[in-house]
Amino acid sequence: MEKEISLVPALEVHDVTVAFDRKPVLWNIDLTLPQGKLVGIIGPNGAGKSTLIKAVMGLLPLSSGYVKLFDKPIDDVRKRISYVPQRESVDWDFPASVLDIVLMGRYGKLGLFKRPRKADIDVAMDCLRKVGMESFVNRQISQLSGGQQQRTFLARALAQQADIYFMDEPFAGVDAATEKAIINLLRSMTDQKKTVIVVHHDLQSVPQYFDYVIMLNTRLVAYGPTESVFTQENLTGTYGGKLTLLTDVGDLIRREGFPNREAK
């Protein structure tokens, strides 16, 4: 695997198995990701995509194996990791404003007993500006559209000023404009050597969006740079050839080749 020698890997997953009720949802996952990459996790429903990022962050118990971030155990680097959960995982009728939510991103750095100060509010405002939500700062979260909710979550993650970001389907239910804005933002983050790991559904956009791809179906089918790993063979291995879409994607790849990012 391609590895940047100067940097410790952002993420190392070693022989990780996760089981619910003795039924494995993830089986023997072994992978290493370098820093500063935009990484997509793809696979069919129930393949364990969300489980993988939750297990990596220590939100689920591992049946075996271990995980290291920046060559350290997860609890030593909590302040450097950020998480964007699935939008539906929270109650958007909660009595809170957009600013309240984004400020949560500062809580990890604040510690006990401390309240967010002016500096934290400035960071939060700055992050809202980056996602184009500055005019919604005092809006009740119950009045946001799906795309705005997603951007609020993203702003909260940005406010953490972390080094590695785990995002669970940030593009689910957002419109095309928001998706484009989000991907540009993620791209600018990886330009600053941040690592962004995204659970993703839309296979068509994989070659355009991601530097690295992790193809998962309970077991790890393949992972590595998108150009070399996102192949028809691996897709069939991941999805079992069930989707007719797969051949479409394959055709697409063959016909157009990979978009050259440097040329942009």
Add this chain to the structure above:
Amino acid sequence: MNDIYIIITASLVATTCGLLGCFLILRKMAMVGDAISHAVLPGIVLAFLFSGSRDSVTMLLGAGLIGILTTFLIEFFHKKARLQTDASIGVTFTWLFAVGVVLISLFAGKVDLDQDCVLYGEIAYVPLDIIILDNGTNIGPKAIYVMGTIFLLILVFIIAFYKELFLTTFDPAFANAIGISTALWHYLLMSAVSATTVASFESVGAILVVALLIAPAATAYLITDNLKWMMVIAAISGIISSITGYYLAVWLDGSIAGAIATCAGILFGLTLVFSPTHGLVFKKINALEVSTKPSN
């Protein structure tokens, strides 16, 4: 003077319950509050038997432990035995409550504990149990001091840890990811609910305390979209229920605790209909305005 003592005690109970109730409602754990308020009964009786007095500290500890046990059992049945949440709540608290009832009937002669009083509360007796200093000064009923202390403790708890309670309530997964333990705050909050329930049981009783845990907070939820205001409004709504409830009871010559809970319910009903933000009337008016606009 007795009126004032009773109203102050009831208001302290209602305010404390209202503050905690906001978090219970938002965590979708209203019924866990219900469960704890019933399940602490054996804790109360056992603390009575061991300490031989209604010494508040022992009782709070006993009940606090039982409260945490209740929360733990509910989670255990739900997660390990794969029982539905409502079923595990139902099994846990009725069982513990029943044990409490048996204990009371067994030791009725030995402990100064009246079954009706524990279940329904008797706030009218509050002015009878007064504290008299060594020099003979009457400084008011004991219940006010007990409830006042609990109120201050809960207030400090919520103010000091507002951030953590807010985050673990809204988004537990994110809280865990950034290293704020949801389990810790869950159990701390449940201990606070247990302590409050025990401190309040003498005045409003084990059953009616649920009304004050949920109704004022539910009322506030329908009025505001801001958690801090929700807690303030829940507290005010609890105080209004206490005052109106007391005079309703005097007028009807009925149970004070019952009347207070009734008023809390009526207040909720009124808010449901007339709330400026989420009320039925206002929504109807809004809907009419929207539907008539295009034709204009």
